[in-house]
């Protein structure tokens with residue numbers, strides 16, 4: 210039987226890349242789709258109808274997360290790999306001396322921090338049923354308290370630091386049941402994360418390159434230990 214994976218935010222960027230690489234590696238992929246204007250994921254699903262299942266998914270909505278779970282659980286009682294990738298970065302706020310747009314900051318928390326918590330909770334039973342099981346939370350080096358030098362982007366940095374904390378708690382809870390947790394900084398990629406490719410045009414690589422590295426990590430980082438925060442090449446990051 211094929212290993213089964215679930216990727217959130219799969220319409221474009223890193224999420225789409227992860228679906229492509231997991232498909233190449235022989236996974237069946239449940240792919241969460243937020244705003245289905247992009248056609249690439251649907252094209253992939255038309256080409257591989259049994260292996261790429263597109264699910265409408267808004268990680269900020271409990272109802273949407275529950276409905277996605279129902280589709281998955283109707284077809285399988287095991288999940289080998291969950292990748293919480295969906296995320297946003299837009300925020301009009303500046304430094305502490307400038308206006309803070311609290312509705313933007315709340316949206317960052319809702320999607321980047323509470324989104325993964327909701328999705329993980331919705332399928333934790335399916336993950337625990339699998340022999341080989343892994344949770345990958347796509348975080349950022351921006352969530353590292355020790356590494357951080359920024360003086361703005363309170364919402365994004367805090368949302369990722371809180372995601373790191375969440376990941377460690379899930380690791381603590383389930384390490385004895387064989388759930389491997391990875392918290393991964395995917396690197397600086399040319400994506401539409403800020404809604405504008407101009408902002409990311411100088412990034413050194415495309416999301417597909419990071420996706421290849423992250424899937425490789427899921428194959429090599431199988432030993433359960435406390436070293437769970439790393440970049441996409443497996444270099445450890447300080448919390």
Ligand SMILES: NC(=O)c1ccc[n+]([C@@H]2O[C@H](COP(=O)([O-])OP(=O)(O)OC[C@H]3O[C@@H](n4cnc5c(N)ncnc54)[C@H](OP(=O)(O)O)[C@@H]3O)[C@@H](O)[C@H]2O)c1
Pocket residue numbers: 217218219220221222223224241242243244245246266267268269294295296297298320347348349350394395396397398399400401402403412416
């Ligand atoms: N790009 C970088 O340099 C970088 C660096 C560090 C960390 N990251 C992290 O990498 C992850 C992927 O980002 P990316 O660069 O690939 O950006 P992206 O191209 O903007 O992809 C983000 C994905 O998340 C989806 N999404 C947005 N809101 C959602 C919601 N409420 N529910 C479900 N899905 C939602 C988007 O859907 P739509 O396309 O339909 O809007 C999109 O498919 C994020 O967690 C980001 O924080 C990226």
